[in-house]
Amino acid sequence: METTLPNYRRYAIIGTGAIGGFYGARLQRAGLEVHFLLHTDYATVCQSGLVIDSIEGHFTLPQVNAYQDVHQIPPCDVVIVSLKTTQNHLLPQLLPPILQESGVVLILQNGLGMEEIVAKIVGEQRVMGGICFICSHKVGPGHICHLDYGSITMGEYLPRGITARLSQIAADFNQAGIAVQMTEDLLLARWQKLVWNIPFNGLSVVLNATTAELLNHADSRYLVKQLMDEVKVAATSCDRSIAEIFIEQMLTHTEKMKPYKPSMKLDYEAHRPLEIEAIFNQPLHLATGAGIKLPQMMMLYRQLQFLDTQNRLKPTN
């Protein structure tokens, strides 16, 4: 299959929240054509556009191409999936109407297993993934607050090296001031991100703590390290090797971060469904299927399932 995109590239954002709203707005500001699918913010964004408060400079896009219905969006060359993974059951309806024949879907989500879901809908040749290193959240309708970082590691789903279309998309993000690291091994990058997400997203909910609080107490820090070690072992189920030095670097890097509530903690506080399936269940499924025992991860997974169910029964304040 042809893996070069046209010189003029049209982008769609499926899920205009912390990730989609931020990166989509940066792409539009850099001169790219971007179409945004909205949900509850549709009316506000039609009226006032997108507002981005960012450590890299605040800006407003008073006019954006906003839609409530994918059938109104023109065919796009790059369709960015930035829904929460808990909404991925919507993708069979959302993707086919907007993906150009020669286009590609770029999944900007945490976790594992999303590329397989999208491959079933659009074909495995048309799937790419990205892992975002950013601290960002939606603070109001069409209003995104970008607190820290922003780079993305991107790769093809099928192992086909650094393709022309990957370089083209990376160049568009670079034009928007976003650093992109292109990888030949997307799956390794996804497992590496899980070294962070599994301990910090999970424990921040269960222990009601920020990243700094988790690292500053000897017992919770011990749990973080144990979980990181288990993710390292779990990755071997996919023949991926994570070096010990990577784990050490992740700990020291997080120590230097401003105290932060991971996205799962923010979802929990807002009584939104938690991304347990993609961040916990998929990795557990792959590893336990290969005969690997992961007692700490399994414990955290079951605690999160319990809390998620209880939390969804409680009304939002």
Ligand SMILES: NC(=O)C1=CN([C@@H]2O[C@H](COP(=O)(O)OP(=O)(O)OC[C@H]3O[C@@H](n4cnc5c(N)ncnc54)[C@H](OP(=O)(O)O)[C@@H]3O)[C@@H](O)[C@H]2O)C=CC1
């Ligand atoms: N936030 C962060 O800093 C980071 C997030 N990630 C990952 O990125 C992914 C996206 O997360 P994030 O951007 O934080 O999530 P958000 O909840 O901020 O954004 C998701 C968006 O999807 C929209 N949406 C929900 N249902 C629909 C629908 N039916 N049709 C159209 N749009 C819909 C929501 O709209 P509405 O609000 O109106 O319902 C929301 O704006 C997740 O996998 C997350 O783990 C990764 C790294 C960092």
Ligand SMILES: CC(C)(CO)C(=O)C(=O)O
């Ligand atoms: C690591 C971090 C904070 C940002 O990349 C994240 O993935 C999350 O909050 O879920």
